[in-house]
Amino acid sequence: GAVVSQHPSWVICKSGTSVKIECRSLDFQATTMFWYRQFPKQSLMLMATSNEGSKATYEQGVEKDKFLINHASLTLSTLTVTSAHPEDSSFYICSARDEAGWDTQYFGPGTRLTVL
């Protein structure tokens, strides 16, 4: 099956620092990837749609200057949380759409971010 990886799997950082999370589709190419976050005991919330070679599309209420997304290749999208604060602590999950596989979206294992 299609595999999506994320790195790191967890990260702890100090307030005010920036954190970069990588999302890779390992065995398929993905023009489109998606970033979600999940707070404890809640469902996944879509943050943005990442398009290879173009600007990301952000959901309402998500600050594009705070959550920088880069989709520089067909297998890699990155999410950078800039000037992180404790309220940014969450579980960040990416998915990649397999356009050669019925447009099925496959998810990464997630990245647990804790901001102190």
Add this chain to the structure above:
Amino acid sequence: DAKTTQPTSMDCAEGRAANLPCNHSTISGNEYVYWYRQIHSQGPQYIIHGLKNNETNEMASLIITEDRKSSTLILPHATLRDTAVYYCIANSGNTPLVFGKGTRLSVIA
């Protein structure tokens, strides 16, 4: 995406079939029914999807009613490792998946 309705929680005895229902009465003709599950502290795992025909793979079976207003995911022999939150999502395939609250399935020994 069409809204889906699922029970909040279900229990199933280990070794028995788990039947998870989903209502999607406003589903559009071009929307598929997708099922994912999320085991605690992991990313969602794709299970199966279908348009109007019943589907089966190594993980599960998907039964879609003829009017496509509801569906049932069947795990034929549930194990403890199947304990998870199961999400039913109606989606055309070219838009992001929108997650509801899903059904929390507890498989009991």
